[in-house]
Amino acid sequence: xxxxxxxxxxxxxxxxxxxxxxxxxxxxxxxxxxxxxxxxxxxxxxxxxxxxxxxxxxxxxxxxxxxxxxxxxxxxxxxxxxxxxxxxxxxxxxxxxxxxxxxxxxxxxxxxxxxxxxxxxxxxxxxxxxxxxxxxxxxxxxxxxxxxxxxxxxxxxxxxxxxxxxxxxxxxxxxxxxxxxxxxxxxxxxxxxxxxxxxxxxxxxxxxxxxxxxxxxxxxxxxxxxxxxxxxxxxxxxxxxxxxxxxxxxxxxxxxxxxxxxxxxxxxxxxxxx
Numbered sequence: 318x319x320x321x322x323x324x325x326x327x328x329x330x331x332x333x334x335x336x337x338x339x340x341x342x343x344x345x346x347x348x349x350x351x352x353x354x355x356x357x358x359x360x361x362x363x364x365x366x367x368x369x370x371x372x373x374x375x376x377x378x379x380x381x382x383x384x385x386x387x388x389x390x391x392x393x394x395x396x397x398x399x400x401x402x403x404x405x406x407x408x409x410x411x412x413x414x415x416x417x418x419x420x421x422x423x424x425x426x427x428x429x430x431x432x433x434x435x436x437x438x439x440x441x442x443x444x445x446x447x448x449x450x451x452x453x454x455x456x457x458x459x460x461x462x463x464x465x466x467x468x469x470x471x472x473x474x475x476x477x478x479x480x481x482x483x484x485x486x487x488x489x490x491x492x493x494x495x496x497x498x499x500x501x502x503x504x505x506x507x508x509x510x511x512x513x514x515x516x517x518x519x520x521x522x523x524x525x526x527x528x529x530x531x532x533x534x535x536x537x538x539x540x541x542x543x544x545x546x547x548x549x550x551x552x553x554x555x556x557x558x559x560x561x562x563x564x565x566x567x568x569x570x571x572x573x574x575x576x577x578x579x580x581x582x583x584x585x586x587x588x589x590x591x
Contacts, residue, residue: 321385322487322519323347323370328379330365330543340365340543342379347536349486352510352520354530357540358564363523366540367489370521371404384486400427403480405490405509405522409472411479413465417456420464420475421447424482450482453512455504470501477509481516488513490522494529502526506533527568531555539563 323346330340340362347353355363368374369381372388381388383402392398403424411420425443439447451457454474459467464475473493480488490509494502506524510533513520524530530537537555539547539562546562553559560568 320349321346322349324382330376350517353536354524354534355538361540362543401486403483403485403488405493407492409476417459421478424479447482450478454478454508487519492523495525
């Protein structure tokens with residue numbers, strides 16, 4: 318890990334003048350290549366944090382910097398800057414009538430020549446990057462399938478592959494597996510985090526279940542009421558006391574037990590592609 322991929326200071330976000338503060342983070346730094354999961358109840362500020370990272374909300378105070386560049390600056394609007402920062406959404410945001418390959422190639426739009434890419438023409442390097450991302454997410458056999466014929470889990474794999482194909486320095490993921498069953502959710506996060514580790518990509522992912530967060534992230538941050546109330550970087554365990562601060566009530570300790578580990582070397586081979 319080298320340098321800070323993300324740095325936040327004095328950040329305050331509210332969605333209306335007289336509304337409560339939706340996000341209040343005094344200081345947060347995430348190192349390059351670090352894989353961070355953010356947990357917390359609905360309304361705790363997870364999505365607002367990710368939106369602030371991409372400059373999609375205007376804070377009333379504070380600063381968000383990506384690779385040393387302010388997220389709301391003119392420099393952050395450049396094509397070169399945007400292609401270094403990818404996002405995975407809960408709702409997939411795919412071109413439903415296009416193929417898996419066609420969707421994943423969309424992740425290369427920031428790299429490809431503009432006019433040829435508008436005509437669906439991509440160079441060898443772009444296609445190789447897309448195919449590598451498809452392989453990493455276990456979708457090789459679905460290469461030419463239209464995504465509207467795929468299951469929810471397969472569609473989310475396509476969304477992850479598109480982000481990986483972008484070759485970004487940072488990926489944010491907004492509860493990308495919250496609508497999927499635990500086994501498939503585990504597989505998809507394993508593919509995302511494993512590929513990110515291999516390619517030194519920083520990940521900031523809002524995760525709906527503490528067990529998934531502890532199983533796949535280097536660091537777990539807990540939000541409550543828009544504030545950071547737990548950060549494993551401080552050495553604090555994600556125990557019953559921490560869960561009570563995050564969720565506002567007692568949570569069974571076993572909810573944070575790691576998912577059943579797999580044999581080493583299996584992180585890029587999903588056990589099923591559903």
